[in-house]
Amino acid sequence: MSDHRRRSALRLQPRRSIWLGLLLVVIHLLAAWVLLLIPLELGPRVLLMLLVALSVGYGLWAQVLALAPWSLREATWSEQGWQLGFQNGHQREAVLLPSTLISVHLLILHFRVGWLRYAHLVLTEEVIDAELMRQLRARLRLQGARHPGR
Structure with missing residues (x-):
């Protein structure tokens, strides 16, 4: 490619997002709410709630806060x-x-x-x-x- 068409590098260093973190939490709360509404026995319901809690924790730690x-x-x-x-x-x-x-x-x-x-x-x-x-x-x-x- 000729020099007149050469483009400078784009460097992306995203800041942390309160809104994306809030969206992640809200979506997981909705998933937990659905688990409360569907007819499940206590054991599977608790296991699924634990998975939702682990998912929101991991998402906040690794994606939103980028601490992993x-x-x-x-x-x-x-x-x-x-x-x-x-x-x-x-x-x-x-x-x-x-x-x-x-x-x-x-x-x-x-x-x-x-x-x-x-x-x-x-x-x-x-x-x-x-x-x-x-x-x-x-x-x-x-x-x-x-x-x-x-």
Whole structure:
């Protein structure tokens, strides 16, 4: 690609989102409420409630607060592709998957990191700058279709 068409790398370092954390909790509370409404015996109901509680705890710890060592903290998209940075300091090359969601107010980036490892990044204008979000959305629509996996 010629120099006049070369684009600078996009570096995404999302902030923590109170709204995404609240949404996670509300969705899990709704799941617990449904468990209370369906006719189940006490044993299976308690087990399922425990799984819902573990799920919300894990989601808050690993995704919203990004405190797990494998939590995705940074993604950089350059001419060479995607580079992901994790909480434990490791950097890995990644491939952007076609299951990535692009909408006006929400981007959900799905990555394959290595053979069996996947990572995702949920972006709103609350967690990254609105101009960076616009640039990323535009570049994904333009280059994502021409270069699958990048």
